Amino acid sequence: MFDIYEIILYIVSRDDDMKSIIEWILNTSFDDLKRGYTFDDESDAYLCLICGRTFNAGHIYPVNNEFLDAPTRMAQHVEQVHHGMIDFLLSMDKKYTGLSDIQISILK
Numbered sequence: 001m002f003d004i005y006e007i008i009l010y011i012v013s014r015d016d017d018m019k020s021i022i023e024w025i026l027n028t029s030f031d032d033l034k035r036g037y038t039f040d041d042e043s044d045a046y047l048c049l050i051c052g053r054t055f056n057a058g059h060i061y062p063v064n065n066e067f068l069d070a071p072t073r074m075a076q077h078v079e080q081v082h083h084g085m086i087d088f089l090l091s092m093d094k095k096y097t098g099l100s101d102i103q104i105s106i107l108k
């Protein structure tokens with residue numbers, strides 16, 4: 001049977017990119033990871049964790065006859081462009097772990 005720690009060690013040992021991704025995940029709050037964006041104090045903007053796009057706090061963004069504040073616009077961006085954070089994390093899983101579909105189905 002697989003052990004979750006063995007899997008993490010396996011992933012980390014495989015790929016340097018994964019090390020920085022794990023560091024990035026550990027440095028990001030769970031709430032931010034779940035919603036897919038964070039607030040960056042330095043630039044006073046909401047920052048997409050996936051692509052780095054920003055929307056400035058206090059600005060209003062017109063989208064399809066609607067006027068959205070920055071966090072709402074950012075939530076819409078994560079959903080529309082990245083199909084939500086869950087989708088992104090699952091796709092990252094495949095890209096970086098090298099696990100096959102069969103292995104992933106066993107893990108689930």
Ligand SMILES: [Zn+2]
Pocket residue numbers: 048049050051052053077078081082
């Ligand atoms: Zn993005």
